[in-house]
Amino acid sequence: MDEFKVLIVDDEDDFRETIVKRLKSRxxxxxxxxxxxxxxxxxxxxxxxxxxxxxxxxxxxxxxxxRRIKAKNPQIEVIMLTGHASVDFGIKGMxxxxxxxxxxxxxLHDLLDKxxxxxxxxxxxxx
Amino acid sequence: xxxxxxxxxxxxxxxxxxxxxxxxxLFISISIYSHxxxxxxxxxxxxxxxxxxxxxxxxxxxFDERISQLVTxxxxxxFEQLTNETYLNxxxxxxxxxxxxxxxxxxxxxxxxxxxxxxxxxxxxxxxNYKNExxxxxxxxxxxxxxxxxxxxxxxxxxxxxVLVREDNRSWILRVTINLETxxxxxxxxxIGSSGDAFIINKNNSLQTKPRLGxxxxxxxxxxxxxxxxxxxxxxxxxxxxxRFYCAIQIKTNKWILVLSEDPNELLSPILHEKYWTAFLTFxxxxxIISGSVxxxxxxxxxxxxxxxxxxxxxxxxxxxxxxxxxxxxxxxIAHEINNxxxxxxxxxxxxxxxxxxxxxxxxxxxxxxxxxxxxxELHVERARKVTHRLLGFARRMEPARxxxxxxxMLDETTGFLENEAKFMNIEIIKNxxxxxxxxxxxxxxxxxxxxxxxxxxxxxxxxxxSITVSTDFDEQACEALISIADTGPGIPKAIxxxxxxxxxxxKEVGKxxxxxLSISYSIIEKLGGKIKVNSNEGxxxxxxxxxxxxxx
Numbered sequence: 001m002d003e004f005k006v007l008i009v010d011d012e013d014d015f016r017e018t019i020v021k022r023l024k025s026r027x028x029x030x031x032x033x034x035x036x037x038x039x040x041x042x043x044x045x046x047x048x049x050x051x052x053x054x055x056x057x058x059x060x061x062x063x064x065x066x067r068r069i070k071a072k073n074p075q076i077e078v079i080m081l082t083g084h085a086s087v088d089f090g091i092k093g094m095x096x097x098x099x100x101x102x103x104x105x106x107x108l109h110d111l112l113d114k115x116x117x118x119x120x121x122x123x124x125x126x127x
Numbered sequence: 128x129x130x131x132x133x134x135x136x137x138x139x140x141x142x143x144x145x146x147x148x149x150x151x152x153l154f155i156s157i158s159i160y161s162h163x164x165x166x167x168x169x170x171x172x173x174x175x176x177x178x179x180x181x182x183x184x185x186x187x188x189x190f191d192e193r194i195s196q197l198v199t200x201x202x203x204x205x206f207e208q209l210t211n212e213t214y215l216n217x218x219x220x221x222x223x224x225x226x227x228x229x230x231x232x233x234x235x236x237x238x239x240x241x242x243x244x245x246x247x248x249x250x251x252x253x254x255x256n257y258k259n260e261x262x263x264x265x266x267x268x269x270x271x272x273x274x275x276x277x278x279x280x281x282x283x284x285x286x287x288x289x290v291l292v293r294e295d296n297r298s299w300i301l302r303v304t305i306n307l308e309t310x311x312x313x314x315x316x317x318x319i320g321s322s323g324d325a326f327i328i329n330k331n332n333s334l335q336t337k338p339r340l341g342x343x344x345x346x347x348x349x350x351x352x353x354x355x356x357x358x359x360x361x362x363x364x365x366x367x368x369x370x371r372f373y374c375a376i377q378i379k380t381n382k383w384i385l386v387l388s389e390d391p392n393e394l395l396s397p398i399l400h401e402k403y404w405t406a407f408l409t410f411x412x413x414x415x416i417i418s419g420s421v422x423x424x425x426x427x428x429x430x431x432x433x434x435x436x437x438x439x440x441x442x443x444x445x446x447x448x449x450x451x452x453x454x455x456x457x458x459x460x461i462a463h464e465i466n467n468x469x470x471x472x473x474x475x476x477x478x479x480x481x482x483x484x485x486x487x488x489x490x491x492x493x494x495x496x497x498x499x500x501x502x503x504x505e506l507h508v509e510r511a512r513k514v515t516h517r518l519l520g521f522a523r524r525m526e527p528a529r530x531x532x533x534x535x536x537m538l539d540e541t542t543g544f545l546e547n548e549a550k551f552m553n554i555e556i557i558k559n560x561x562x563x564x565x566x567x568x569x570x571x572x573x574x575x576x577x578x579x580x581x582x583x584x585x586x587x588x589x590x591x592x593x594s595i596t597v598s599t600d601f602d603e604q605a606c607e608a609l610i611s612i613a614d615t616g617p618g619i620p621k622a623i624x625x626x627x628x629x630x631x632x633x634x635k636e637v638g639k640x641x642x643x644x645l646s647i648s649y650s651i652i653e654k655l656g657g658k659i660k661v662n663s664n665e666g667x668x669x670x671x672x673x674x675x676x677x678x679x680x
Contacts, residue, residue, distance in 0.1 A: 012467055018474035025481050056463075105470035105512050107505070108477045 004049040004119045005029040009039040009065065010081065011057045019052075022108055028115075036060030040068055043076065050118045052111065053098075054081045055089045063092060070097045077118035079111075131435060137428050144420040149413060156409045160402060167398045168363070171391075172372060175319065176361045179374040179387045182317040182325065183359075189228075189313060190380035193288055193305070194271055196222065201292040201301040209234050209301070210243045219245045228309035230285065235300040239263055246304065248281045255280050266291050266300050273381040275329045276307070276344050284344035286335070307344070311336045314385065320393040327383045330354055335383055348386065356384050363391060444644075462515040469511050476504040532569045534608050534675075535560045538597055541578045545586070554589055559598035564608050567677045569655050574675075577648045577659075581612045581671050584645075588616025588669060601677065607657075610673040618665035627661065 006028055010016040016032040023030035031046070033039040035057055042048070051069060055062035066078055080093035080101040090101030099118040102111055200218060201209075208214050219232045231246020239258025246252070257263040260279075266272040266289040274286045289302040310327070314336045317325035326342070327335040332354035333345045342348055351366050353375035361374040372394065374387040392399070480501045483494065542556050549556050585595045593615035600609040619627060623634075628649050645659070652659050656676045663669040 012471060014471045015467070015474055018471070018478050022474065022478050022481055025485070103516065104466045105473045105508060107473070107509070 003027070003029060005031070005047065006115060007031050007033060007039060007042060007046075007048040007051045009033045009036065009051060009057070009062075010054040011035060012054075019108075019111075023112075026112070036062070036065030036068070039065060040072070043069060043073060048076055049122055050099075050115050051076055051078045052081055052102075052115070053078050053093075054104075055093065056082075063089065063096065066093055066096050066098055075122060077122045079114050079118055081106075131431070133428050133432060136431070137424055140424045140427065141417075141420050144424070145416055148416045148420070152409060152412050152416065156405050156412075160405045163401060164398050167401075168395065171389075171394045172361050172363070172374075175372055175374045175387055175389055175394075176359065178317055178319060179359065179361070179376045179385060182314065182387075183376045183378055183385050185313050185316070186310070186327075186383075186385065187379045189310070190273060190288075190378075193228065193303070194273075194290070194380075197288060197290045197301055197303060198271075201290050206234070206292070206294060206297070206299050212243050212245060215243050216245045222303075226309070228306050230304040230306045232304075233302045235263070235302060237267070237298045237300075242299075251281055262287065262289065263300075266302075267298075275331075275333075275381075275383075276335050307336070315339065317385070317387055319387075320389055322390040322393055324388045325385065327378070327385050328354055329381075329383050340388075350386060350388055353384050353386050440644075444647075458518040462518040465511070465515050469508055469515065473505065473508040473512075476501050476508065480505070529568055530571055531566050532571045532574060533566050534564050534599055534610060535562075537571060537575060538578065538599065538610065541575050542582065542597060544579065545582055548586065549595075552586065552589070553592045554586065555594040557594055557596040559596055561598070561600050563601040563603075564599045565601065565677055567608055567675055569675060573651050573655065577651050577673065578610065578612070580645075580648050581673075584671075585612055585614035585616065585669075588614050590616070606677050608675045608677040610675070611670055612672075613668060613670040615668045618667060618669055619661070619663040620665065624661075624663065628659075 006023055008016050008019050008023075008030060010019075010032070011034055013034065016034065020030045020032045031042065031048075033042055037060060039051065039053070043051075053062050053066060053069075057065075060068075062080060066080070069076060069078060074097065077099040078093070078097070080090050080098045082090045082101055082103055090098075090103075093101060099121065100114050102114055200222070204214075204218065209218065215232060215234065219229070222229055222232070231244065231248060231252075233241055233246070233252065234243040235257055236242050239256045239260075241253060241255050241257065244253050262272060262274050262277075265274075270291045272287075272289045274289075276284045276286045278284060285304050285307065287302055287304050289300050292299050292301060314325050314327055317323075318339065322340075324338050324340045325336075326338040326348060328348055329335050332347055332352050334342055334348050335344070337343060338348060340349070349367070350371075350373060351364055353373070356375040357377055359374070359376040361372070363370060364373050365371075366373075370391055372387075372389040372391055376385050377383070378385055479497070483497050483501065538558070538560065542558065545556070582595065582597075589595070595615075596611075596613040598611050598613075600611075601607075602609060628645050649659050652673055652675070657674045660672045660674065661669065662672070
């Protein structure tokens, strides 16, 4: 399997850190960012294939962050993570170019499936 | 919601209406009657007066004729001729040929001596000297004299007309006695009604004719004292407890007074008749007013009750939807608050699971227990997740959407809500889904609400024991998805069949309707491009069919 890099953006520390750990244990290069600002900084320095982006965050929200990520690097695939009554936000995110959305809480294998699909898509696009 | 006292309103309305209609009616009836009464009474008085004047004229004429006849006889015959009783008898007979009004005739010389007499009282009167009688002096002084009734020598009521004749060197008197019946007869013609009366009185208020209703000559009449009347007067007067019309008029010749007395009850009987007639018409009018008022008030109150019912239902619905909105906001908030911790729990459990997998199985004797515990945690996080997602779905119900709807799955879920209730009420829900039904574009939550509403209605209709068949079908030609919900209830009566989709129509009591109502269901389905059809057979059951456009894509 190709090695690909995933960025998890979520303000909930426990959630973010655990996901990162679990992804790492599955041989996926993963990193965490606690808000949109940090995420934008990180994509400046590193190349990420897939970003999992929480919609509701303090400061810059997920939709705005998505817009900026796409502005910076449209090739990164973004999966929106929605935690409240925000299917609308998920859909809105997709309209802005997100790959898909996942409702919180989601079993890790669901999320992994989505991440892989996103990566496959990106790869197909690049190659 | 305010509760009106319809009974009180009914009375208030009726009493006000009746009061304002009856008052003018009574006013008009009474004033018409009293006006008519006045006019009629005036007419009656007028006619009594006219009769009295006519009679007075007749009596005047009678006296004038008698007097001029006497004057003529006295002046065309000499004293010598008339004192011859044979000749006098001849003259008297000629006088009698015209009228039987004379009783006797006599010649009296200036000494008061009765020199000649013809008549029935010959034996009594022939030898009488009148020198000291009051009438004798009156004739000697006045020349012509009409007496009141008096008894005289014959001891019987009578009255006389006497004429003084002056010849060259002597004077003598021609005197006749008038038959009382003649005057009575003239006077009696003045009666109008069957209980009317007419008589003559003199200056001393003593009767000069015989009244019809009791009383005799020279007695005091049974009526007010009109003896001093000089100008004709007519009036309604109460005498000895009896009200009567009286008319008094003076006779020219001898200042007698003719009195007419009439019974008002008789003369005014037409007006009495009019009184009953007016009362009867007024009564009919009252009946009309009251029944009209009651009918219109009933209609009014019925409308008021309907309007109140509608208002109550509208406010019920507003309340209901406000509740739903508040509830959905709360649900969304709770779901969000719970989802984040749930996500953390899920991930932590997953992480533990990951770690356990990496461990050497033999090294941990409790491996099985850990693994099972983590599995359980994951299982229950999944359960909780379903709950919060359902809550979010409920919250989204408030907003219309266009989404892909798997009709069969939607029905599966919706009937799932009611499974417990169905079990409790002993109702079997039979699902008869067609696999041909495609995924359609519609609003899942609104569809769900309508189906839920129809299912609830079916439950209400069945009440206990029965079955509800939910089936789906696909009409390929029309490209329509069909959902039908058939119950084994009593069916919808024909009388209300065309009303069930009306806004505000309900068979439930005010305040008890909690569903959407068929009208709203209908409009929801209409907005989604479909329609609801109904088919009901009394005693067999009712089938509601939702037809939805199945335009894919």
